[in-house]
Amino acid sequence: MTPDPAPAEPVTILGSGTVVTCLGRPEVVVDGGVAWTGDTIIEIGPFESLVKTHPGARLVDAHGGLILPGLVNLHHHFYSSLARGLDPGRRLDDFGEILDGLWWRLDRALDADTIRLSAELALADSIRWGATTVFDHHASPSVIDGSLELIADAVERAGLSAVLCYEITDRNGHEDAMTGLEENLEFFRTRRLDPRIRGMLGFHASFTVDDRTFAEAADRRQDGMGCHIHVAEDVLDLRMSKMVYDAGPIERLDRHGLIDDRTLAVHCIHLGSDDRRRLAERGAIVIHNPESNANNGVGRLDLEGAAADGCRLGLGTDGMSSAMLGSLRAAFLGLRGGRRDPRLGFSVVPDLLAVNAEVAGRFLDQPLLGRLRPGAPADLCVLDTAPPTTVTPENLFAHLVYGCACSPVRHTIARGRILMEDHRLTTLDPEAIARDALDATPALWERFHSLGTSQPEWLPTKD
Numbered sequence: 001m002t003p004d005p006a007p008a009e010p011v012t013i014l015g016s017g018t019v020v021t022c023l024g025r026p027e028v029v030v031d032g033g034v035a036w037t038g039d040t041i042i043e044i045g046p047f048e049s050l051v052k053t054h055p056g057a058r059l060v061d062a063h064g065g066l067i068l069p070g071l072v073n074l075h076h077h078f079y080s081s082l083a084r085g086l087d088p089g090r091r092l093d094d095f096g097e098i099l100d101g102l103w104w105r106l107d108r109a110l111d112a113d114t115i116r117l118s119a120e121l122a123l124a125d126s127i128r129w130g131a132t133t134v135f136d137h138h139a140s141p142s143v144i145d146g147s148l149e150l151i152a153d154a155v156e157r158a159g160l161s162a163v164l165c166y167e168i169t170d171r172n173g174h175e176d177a178m179t180g181l182e183e184n185l186e187f188f189r190t191r192r193l194d195p196r197i198r199g200m201l202g203f204h205a206s207f208t209v210d211d212r213t214f215a216e217a218a219d220r221r222q223d224g225m226g227c228h229i230h231v232a233e234d235v236l237d238l239r240m241s242k243m244v245y246d247a248g249p250i251e252r253l254d255r256h257g258l259i260d261d262r263t264l265a266v267h268c269i270h271l272g273s274d275d276r277r278r279l280a281e282r283g284a285i286v287i288h289n290p291e292s293n294a295n296n297g298v299g300r301l302d303l304e305g306a307a308a309d310g311c312r313l314g315l316g317t318d319g320m321s322s323a324m325l326g327s328l329r330a331a332f333l334g335l336r337g338g339r340r341d342p343r344l345g346f347s348v349v350p351d352l353l354a355v356n357a358e359v360a361g362r363f364l365d366q367p368l369l370g371r372l373r374p375g376a377p378a379d380l381c382v383l384d385t386a387p388p389t390t391v392t393p394e395n396l397f398a399h400l401v402y403g404c405a406c407s408p409v410r411h412t413i414a415r416g417r418i419l420m421e422d423h424r425l426t427t428l429d430p431e432a433i434a435r436d437a438l439d440a441t442p443a444l445w446e447r448f449h450s451l452g453t454s455q456p457e458w459l460p461t462k463d
Helices: 047-053 078-083 095-109 112-128 147-158 174-190 211-220 235-245 249-255 273-282 290-296 303-308 324-339 349-363 396-404 430-451
Strands: 011-020 028-037 040-046 058-061 066-069 071-076 131-138 161-168 197-199 201-203 227-231 263-267 285-288 312-315 380-383 409-414 417-421
Touching: 011 047, 011 380, 028 047, 028 066, 040 047, 071 112, 071 263, 071 285, 071 312, 071 324, 071 349, 078 095, 078 112, 078 131, 078 430, 095 430, 112 131, 112 147, 112 409, 112 417, 112 430, 131 147, 131 227, 131 349, 131 380, 131 409, 147 161, 147 174, 147 197, 161 174, 161 349, 174 197, 174 201, 174 211, 201 211, 211 249, 227 249, 235 249, 249 273, 263 273, 273 303, 285 349, 290 324, 303 312, 303 324, 312 324, 312 349, 324 349, 324 396, 349 396
Parallel strands: 011 058, 011 066, 071 131, 131 161, 161 197, 161 201, 201 227, 227 263, 263 285, 285 312
Antiparallel strands: 011 028, 028 040, 066 380, 380 409, 409 417
16 A cells, blocks of 8 residues: 655745845845745745745734844853843953953853753843844853753753854863863764754963963864854953963964864954954954943954955854844944944945854855745744835845834744744743742852952953
């Protein structure tokens, strides 16, 4: 007997709204929709036509909103989620003191439970703001072994895609640095073929990483394994690298073969043209984090200068938030405000989110990620704002920064799975996570305050 054919996968159609097929040079479909089965888009077009072509499909109402590809965040710190409202107990006057008095105490205070909660909080917020792929840079010196799998479990429950790494550093001793390296290597091997979660090498700023650690990491780096590192976020990174190692961050990384087209160089605020050109020649991605930079008072990346030097530029949030359109707007306004020139911004900033999608697609082996077209991953978000004026490929960026950056997201869909529908998360319970976090935070903060500051010998103190 011939077996019955397998039933066709059900079709879901999102619409109608203004469909923007990518965040680079898009096609725009007014009164449009997107149809998918499983985790893959099968058709884009006029909504009514899609409904006729696929009778019986499940319909998801976009309420006339802007339908975009799911957003990509190239640099996040999930572990910072429980720092909200935390009093470090003393004034922090510069970037070194912020690191030593806040972040390096918080990461040492984290345990397995607060790692999980921090990840869940950041993932829920990412979904709320329309992100479907996130690159996270993690640190928890008291729980290194297995920390990335803890985060990966939360990512899987949330339904997002992610590229994860552990922050290798010698600031807590060389043994911890090697444990961090092993954590990255093991996670990369374990998740190498995972369609949604991958690993890469992670480093703290180079001034906290010894040359022997860079050498060991470079020697044991697996084929295809990326490198995610903070670079020249503050002049402290340059000053200490040159003082201790007689070379700047880029020279040191390049010396060890750690700069290539799978390198994410985060911040890069205080690099000169020679270093930026070296990054560009190697194909590295420079990741701008405008809100975090402003918050820490460390300066502003010269976007136009970096672009003129050939750098490919992406965008992250650096743990400040999970709102990528907010970060895009901050990049735009920061460039104009910093240069005091209202003519600027439209030549560089509009490409940031498109670069994010292209980079994520390479790391996840999904070349169509970030595009709404047949065969692409069904990653979408719907901004809950009906465009009051015509959206065109030429004016899309103006719509995003002037009209949509603060708009709520109505729906978030990742690989065909609806993670938020009509503003309600379906895979995570934010209220329950917040309650658990409220219960866990007092002990975390108590551990934080009991640790004091480390004041490592290579971190200069103020006179």
